[in-house]
Amino acid sequence: MGRTLFEKIWEEHVVASPDGEPTLIYIDLHLVHEVTSPQAFDGLRLNGRTVRRPDRTLATADHNVPTDPISTPVKDPVSRRQLEALEANCHEFGITVFPRGHENQGIVHVIGPELGVTQPGMTIVCGDSHTSTHGALGALAFGIGTSEVEHVLATQTLPQQRARTMAVIVNGQAPADVSAKDIVLAIVAELGTGGGAGYVIEYRGEAITALSMEGRMTICNMSIEAGARAGLVAVDETTIDYLRGRPGVPEGDEFEVLADRWRSYVSDADAEFDAELTIDASQLVPFITWGTNPAQVVALSGVVPSPDEYDDPDAKGTTERSLAYMGLAPGTLVRDIPVDVVFIGSCTNSRIEDLRAAAAVASGNRVAEGVRALVVPGSHRVKKQAEEEGLDQIFLDAGFEWREPGCSMCLGMNPDQLKMGQRSASTSNRNFEGRQGRGGRTHLVSPVVAAATAIKGRFATPDEVGS
């Protein structure tokens, strides 16, 4: 029987498989950021341990950095201390680090692929659950906690139970107004927040292979919202074309030799998955989350659901609590819900293609009165490219803020936060209670829906705004 992509990568990375113990697997690339690493470095110091492979470890500041102009100091002393700790720890242990303002700095899941250090067939970990993003390049990538960060720093390995495999097959062609974000929201809604637990998902089918690398990253990014630690897309020419010429890959013949090896990182035709989910892309529409977990999804053309739609008392209770937190009444038309803030950014949707799509909607329009709209590029490289293409000017002319790279309003741990009761349209990945700031109400949407919503001041699709 053939092997799945996951099985191929897993088997190539087995260091030891002792009886009755988890398999010890080798980690090719360890990405580090300021939030989940300081206690791990402390642990190393406490036990007199070193970093085994600084040449397989790369660090960047992202979660905590303000997105104000770089010349503005970090005002919050606790954040500043954490950012300084990252730099000091990396210097002490010999790790390459991109601090705030560095030309290569950005959200860890944006910079790995764009620098070409994320490569097919690799095992990649990071102390961040959205590490699944890198799976879009055919790498087995998953999030870990701080104890595991320390473990990888010290040993370059991790003891792991082998995951089960799930194929999520998105057949057919998605309608023109459906983006990668809508596809993944549909998948999360179908699987629920726990449906992918214990699985590595491989996204397959015509609608997945038709996506650009940016789109595939958006899909893999949200695997964890369905409970799966990792998502994968098989390598094809889109993957290889994306990597060609990036700083982390060789040039010329050496690249072509590497590319040939990468082409083997696909599931065999006769490989079997432990579970399968099939989705018909032609039936998809622009989606939005209405509640406080990412599986609470409705069509943008739809209405806010009612607790009465559920028989299960747990689902009914969850719906009631979500509606109360979100300040929404059942039956409200989604298009009638006004927003206070629009956030375009995050490791889900802050890449150049996301910004181009949003700018095309913003172009020639104005952000509605009373709405604050932020555009936060995922990295300095994305920002530079967008500025070369004139996207910054389109956003600024339309009344959007054009900010410095970072995780920004995806999570409320830097100055970009919702205020109590404010409602956002956000291209990020989590609509949890308080995620974007205490008492903030988050609706997850695609970049084009976010841009259209900023212009209308209420949830909207691009066809509602002229350009």
Added chain:
Amino acid sequence: MKPVRILEGHAVPLERSDVDTDQIIPSDWLKRVERTGFGRGLFSEWRDDPTFVLNDQSYVGASILIAGPRFGTGSSREHAVWALMDYGFVAVIAPSFGDIFRHNSSKQGLVIVQLPQEDVDQLTQLVKDEPTRLVVVDVEHLRVEVPETGWQRSFDLDPMTRERLLNGWDDIGLTMRRESAITRYEATSHAPTLAGVFDEDGHTG
């Protein structure tokens, strides 16, 4: 990590599903570089609410948390485990858990007890009927019980996690026994490294 064999204490039922790690410890708390002091941030968005169960005097001092399905989903933050333990919890009993949270818990010695929903419901009722009832989590025999009522259930833990809990083993120390296997693996690996990609200031050529 300290060895964990038998835990006994009072329990408190959370009665909420999908409690993600952002709820357990909001991100504002993640700016700290220490590993201690997170207990004050536990469920901090809810702690001001006088009707929140942790503010109920009947449950003061409870050390076992009974939670709903999909507890600890979302962010990988180990701070969620540190917060629960710093507050005084030693075990969490729920129908299902987030994967990364489960891993993180096992590294810190927070015992994860997964039981079917109906068993969690029964236990919740026993505790609500009489909050002073002792609940016992026996890691050695993989059993949870309410001795006063005779209620008893078995639970699963993977054998290695159980051994590590019982012995208080340090994971990194265990892996370092495999040093020669790691070195052997590295000699055969063809995965590229970052060598030569960045100069010492992190710039590319």
